[in-house]
Amino acid sequence: MTAPAPSSAGAKKDAGSTRAVENGKDGHGHGHGDGDGDVAGPGRGEAPEFVRVRVWDLPVRLIHWLLVLDLVVLSATGFLIGTPAIDPGGHTYWMSWTRNIHKVTAYLFIALILGRVIWHLRSPNPWSRWTEWIPASRERIGQIVPSVRFYTFLTREAPPVVGHNPLAGLTYCVLYTMFGVEIVTGLVLWGIEGNGWASWLTGWLLHVVPLPTIRLVHHLIMWLTWGFMIHHLYSAILVDRVEGTGVLSSIFSGNKFLPKEHAKDHAKSDAKDHG
Template identity: 40%
Template sequence: MGNLSEKYVWEVPVRVTHWVNMVCILTLSVTGLYIGAPRTLALTPSEYVMGWVRFVHFVAAYAFAISVASRIYWAFRGNRYARWQEFFPILTREGRWHMFETFRYYTFLSRQIPHVTGHNALAGTAYAVVFLLYLVMIVTGFALYAEHAPQGTLHTLVGWMFALFSNQGIRLTHHLTMWLLIAFAIHHVYSAWLMDVKEKGGVMSGMFGGYKSVRERN
């Protein structure tokens, strides 16, 4: 038995980048779907539907890139729940055991709910993969965007992509990774809800206020 206490887990940069990412991913997915398969929405050529959709897409892309970069920075500066070690439990023996335990719970093989203060081991691993997907999206997206100015700074930064991959391959990757992130978002919302219900740690509200309910052993 332990006393229930409120613990400050998610610091401000973690929460801000989380919600900025969410808004950006939603915006980028909706605008991206239109850019990938547009409908004729304009009656005259003097309208600017695709122009605005692309403008929103690019602005959201910059916001997203800055947010992801900030979060990576915070992985080296933040508290223990924000640190990069949280995302690579696979590196330690204890972490691998937590991953196995969590996997057993998720697949109904165990009734023991893993109670951790920060991310559970599988969630942390999933976020490491998701951040990798973020980086893929940012690099492929800015590479495609840079093509409007092939002698520009941005193209110098990401132009190496075109030496390694075909242009259409980069486009396809950008498209498919969006779907992987949409699938992740579905999983993410469900898992957060599940853990909120079962674990009773207040993980959902924790992402707004920063506090989670933690029981301490006497």
Template identity: 30%
Template sequence: MTGLRAVPVWDFPTRVFHWLLVLAVAVSYVTGGEEGWLFALHTASGYVVALLLLFRLIWSVIGSPHSRFSDFVYGRQVVADYVRRLLTLAPPRYVGHNPLGGWMIVLMLVVLSLAVLTGLFSGEEGGLAGPLSSLLAAPLSEAIGEGHEVFANLILLLAVVHVCGVLVDWWLTGENLISAMVSGRKQLDETLAAAEKPVAPAWRMILAAGIVAIAGVIVFAKTDFAALMTAQAEHKDISHDDD
């Protein structure tokens, strides 16, 4: 393979966001429905997911070229053409996300946002409850809690589809997207490499991270994690006393 060189495509903030999101979502899913300190961990990991989504929203505007939504959210015709090529097992290669991959990312971010939002307001009578569930009537909070479970399972399904899509793309194009999301680089021919724009300067990352850090301090400071860990035990004690 001559005439190829490694070119930065995925910047450092995008890669850190990606892998931290994988970790935070995994922790949230595993601790879902648990009680005590695991419920506190579930809440904390949910906050982390929310903060990461905030960062991604900011970075989609001020980040590096291939990290912006404008780079990988394609119109219907482009998506349709890509699907036709995909069905012939000869999809075109894209420097950034391909059209289907781009819309998968948008869908996952939307579902993750809905999972976080419903988690904040979800609750069940005498059971686990989100930090903002007390703002709603019990029946509505319980209904939202059921929606939270649906979104959590949908995230798992989308994650499986996403991984399968990456593997299929690797098989058909020979491009290892997993490695690229670790190193940040792709092998491009000289023409494409010369057309690549530089990644965003460090001050933009500092700005985005600073905004997220401030939001994180506020959110975590306002949450009584000790109360979350003991609330279920207290409820069980009361229930046993009533019996």
């Protein structure tokens, strides 16, 4: 994942261009190269050299942004369905359209969740795999407490990770569990509206959980998801300011800029953990 460092001859040749890059540093004082593996930073002894590392592959970025858009539409239409009093003039066609949009985007939501789970198992990129969410190595487990200390402001140093820190990964596990419950409760609500296959698949839950409770859980998860999204944005800004590795821009470009030795150490560690 980490591009090779330039040779000593290449470093001499590019000394002038390195100084030029220094003049165009980003807000964190990091120079960014033009290509994967281009070292772009101050001279030796002044600051560490940085390399571009492809952390988030294209499927992860596409699913991420499609989920964001899908959740916005699902939340808006779900809120309208759950608040029929705001139906302008009581027009039944207006509510019918709202329900249809909600169902179509719900199908897309299910497809995106399934796609992300499959990519967890099939991705060749170690930072997109399930081990980024479920700590499976001694090193990842050992980073949980430092992550908690960082997010609770007990320390100003973020855990040195390339992808997600283990606490963020565990949070995603909780989030996707919530998504699973949201899908199931949504199918139950579809079933009582006359959708035969949804009723056949999840109708038995009505004999276990009262319908009002199912509606409440479905609605509550929507608000919890928005709480996560707000915290997710906050923590991304926080880590980006502390680490200065391009966390915010990485979800668009897929790339982070890491100290060269940091990137090498983690590439070896991840190669070992993922076989």
